[in-house]
Amino acid sequence: MSTELSAAGQALYPTLLSPLQAGTHRLRNRVIMGSMHTRLELLDRAIERQAAFYAERAKAGVALIVTGGYAPNAEGRIDEDAPVLDSAEHAHTLRPIPQAVHAHGGKILLQVLHAGRYAKVPQPVGASEIPSRINPRAPRRLSEAEIGATIEDIARCSALALEAGFDGVEIMGSEGYLLNQFAVTRTNDRDDAWGGSVENRQRLAVETVRRVRQRLGPEGLIMYRLSAIDLVEGGAPPDEIVQLARAIEAAGADIINTGIGWHEARIPTIAYVVPRAAFRFAAARVQRAVQIPVVASNRINTPELAEAIVGSGDAAMVSMARPFLADPEFVRKAAEGRADQINTCIACNQACLDYIFSDRATSCLVNPKAGRELDFQEMPRPASARTVAVVGAGAAGMACAIAAAERGHRVTLFEAGRRHRRPAQLGPRGAGQGRVPRADALVPPPARGAGRDGEAVHPARRGAAAGLRARGGGHRRAPARAGDSGHRSRQGHQLPGAAVGSAQRWVRRWPSSAPAGSATTSPSTCCTRAPRRPSSSRPNGVSTRPTSRPAG
Ligand SMILES: Cc1cc2nc3c(=O)[nH]c(=O)nc-3n(C[C@H](O)[C@H](O)[C@H](O)COP(=O)(O)O)c2cc1C
Ligand code: SF4
16 A cells, blocks of 8 residues: 555554455455446446556555456356456456556456346346346256356456456356356256255356366465345355355355345345445354355445454455445545545445446446546646635535645635535435434545645535625526436536535525636536436346345
8 A cells, every 4th residue: 555554543443454365365454345347348448447447446555356247258248238258369458457456556356247147138048947037038047068168168267367467356156146046946946966955056156166266276366256145035045155155165265255135136235225234244154154254245334344344253354345436545544544534435326336227337426536537637737726616515516626625726615504415415315314424424525634734625604605705707507406306417427406406596695706816616507407217217126225124
């Protein structure tokens, strides 16, 4: 890590920030950036973008990064746009990605994901012909010869990852994908060597790990993503999960990561209604059964919580996926004793999963730079600092104020309400209420840090506006009406309507001029209307709606 571990960081997170040996690899701490399919590979300068995206997280101290899933063959793609790694030529093009991570002392695994009957391809395949309720296309049952070929494809894909310079692979065995489908009676009705008894159902997962280990040798790091709880009827009972974990360890895995719930599960697993670290118990059950490190996952979004998990021994490592969209510097800030400045993921899913499901590259509601590292890097620095008044302390206003302050301007943020808007007002209805660890999550730390450095970035009372002298109609009327359900900036980032509405009400009372030497901006001037997609129409069935608390 380019920053030093401070005494405060050491004292607060002694286990989380301590190194760990996994196989032949020494990891600098216990933090994994979990796998996320970003769709960055479909944009221009795709490799450069991915390298920059991962490098920024590695630079700030993440020990181990996992890429989004790569299919080992065409029929295993999640959809027809999803990446496949099946040739040396393709592997060669990926090289800059691990190189960028290694340059900052991080390690990176390529995730190998065969989607099985979830694949939205012309003819998905699976353990059986039992269809999934989230894919209209029924699967074709794999023959025994095809199962052998699939294992070989996964092994070849893993070897190609190593050739490309990755430290190893994560084999995706959870969330209801192919290996998970074979393991349970819900989707496996076979009566051959790959179905029936628990050993037969688990054979595909175990043989796959064994073959990948043979192909990679001891140098390749192998992490297996095990479904620690399926959350579907006909899923694996706890004793079968523990049995599979032991078999995976014996087959040669170095780390067991945990996945929570199938995509078709009706119980929310990552939405804001899920209590933080709700599934820690499932990882702990696996950790108690094996000697290799086990990783806890899902809704872990503060270093305090992560430390509590690894410190207690419930898991040796923690995986955080979305928190690294919200703040690439999560680890560095914790290590420097600045956890209060971490920009917290509020589990809204609005700019990460919702973007993926609507065929856009992923980003983050509270960090629009996520996935756009190259674009923001290329912004020219201002020749001189200016005095900037930002009107409206909603999501857009706060982001605007922070960006301006980071670029060296003197910023004052005005809000008509008594204070800046709270996560509960900014996320989906009810998001964050009583669950977001810091109510200030959306007045992120850079603004506060900037304030300490002498910048005037603060949520101001309405009365403060009287202190500004007006000049030249610096405001345009907001193009959106208060109460609209959502707005999109020119870069396509979705913003909550409530935030824009608030700023707009304030702007209407604003004098039509501003003080000499100041630039004035309203977040509403960079917004255009964009209807929100109802969550019920999400195509892959990942549930983000509020419902009862998860089992366990
Ligand atoms: C945009 C997005 C894409 C994802 N893609 C993958 C994937 O390709 N493979 C995978 O195993 N998990 C994937 N996940 C799930 C995450 O790895 C993780 O399990 C989930 O987000 C919950 O963890 P978190 O609360 O730390 O985000 C994805 C999650 C998001 C938000
Ligand atoms: S969009 Fe919302 S859920 Fe996704 S990473 Fe950002 S804050 Fe978290």
